[in-house]
Amino acid sequence: MAQTGNYITVDDVLFKVTGFAGDLGYKNIPKGFYIQLIADAFEQLNLDSFFMEGNDDFDMPSEHLTIPLPKDCFNLRGVYIFTGDICNIQVSRKVWHKRNYYTQGNGYIANRTGQNTNDPYYLNDSLTRNGRTKDNTDLIHYNNGSNVNNTLFYNVQNGNLMLSASCRGAGNKVHIHYNSTGCEVGEAPIIPSFYKSAIEDFATEAALRFRMANEPENARNFMAMQQMYERRLDKDGFNGSWHKAVSKAKNMSTAESSDLKIYLGKAAWATGR
């Protein structure tokens, strides 16, 4: 993922978009509408590029085992439980994803619960009595005698992160790492500089569409400009500012790339030693 220390503000983008849309005094479109367009562009670029990442910490929800995800989260990258607090993390453990898992605090529903009595397809305990011989148990590392319900796991439904009952004793804090649609755009410089052209083109094109609809007497003039910005943006293609912004955001940084080459060049990675 690319990195940058150069971030721009909404005002930097507004300055150009209002000029391009021929509306310097906000006589035709409210200022808030432009800011909404910029926020929309920023959000959609983040959805396409997975550039923005977020981290958040929560107290362990011991009663309901459920945490509402942050509003800007659209892709979970990892869930962890730890003891201590965020400034002094003592022990952290990874939480695994479990398909079909659903709980509201007590008990849970899933295809495999460790209690699948007389089920011909899902055996009684997925980890300790999974029908495999001891020879291939290294496919799943576990402690002898452990039960699936001792594993820390989670699932997400309707924007709620649901933790397993075993998480209650694993720590007092939950940490999530996720892809973000970006934080609230405002006066703070939070827009990476390589998004600049794409956001300008996106917002200008949409603003001109607004003007076409609301100033029909000038619609033909605005249409010519709108089509120019649509071409500049080329949102669903590969020849515009949108694709350039997304590909720049997705490009691995040189340090990250060269370090990865070194890791992969060592034979030990395969054995994990």
Add this chain to the structure above:
Amino acid sequence: MADKLSIIVDEIRTTIKQTFDDKVVSRSQVAYWVIIVGNQLLGKHIAKRNSGAFLNVYTVPVITATETKLPSIIKGRKYIELPAAIFDFDKDGGIGYMAYYNNDENCKPEYRIKKIDRTTPSEIEWLELNKRTRPSPETPYFWRAGNVFPIVGIESVPIKEVEVGIYQTISPLEKIDINAPFPFPQELMDTLKRQVTDLARYSFLFKGDKNNDGSDEASDPTTKAVPKIQSVNQQQEQ
């Protein structure tokens, strides 16, 4: 420096030869014609040019209506009234801008102002749909109802006055100072004079009022009125 209205009026009176004692057209009548023609030309001029030459800036108090006075004033609403009549341009373009000083930004220069954008009551419903456009002290709006300009978004903040730049019409005859500079573009002065002169010439076409001198009009065929609408088949009376 623009000419005074009195000079323009007297010049036109001289042109149409209405300076003698028993003149048909009075001085105030010419002044009235100059004002109505001047307003028409000035309005077109301002609408055509992006210029501040005829922008007038005022600070006006924000009034909170304590009672409903129909039409237009509703109890509890904040509004302003303009000190002069303005041109009714498209989208309330007679208002060049409206703004208030933001007290929270005292450290900024005095010209740091918060603009109040123009809207309509029906658009406010649309603006309410988004937190970034919703009327607030950060994004206030005004709309027009006759001579009253309600301001939305500042209901909860104590704003005493707003600054407003307006394109005002030429004052009516009863209010205008005839010896003050006449707010009119110099390059349109000849058009103004020509159009006022045309009005005067047109007025001369009307016959004078008939005097009741006691004579019998029926016996005098020259004074008989001819009906305006007459059938083509009808014989003209000789």
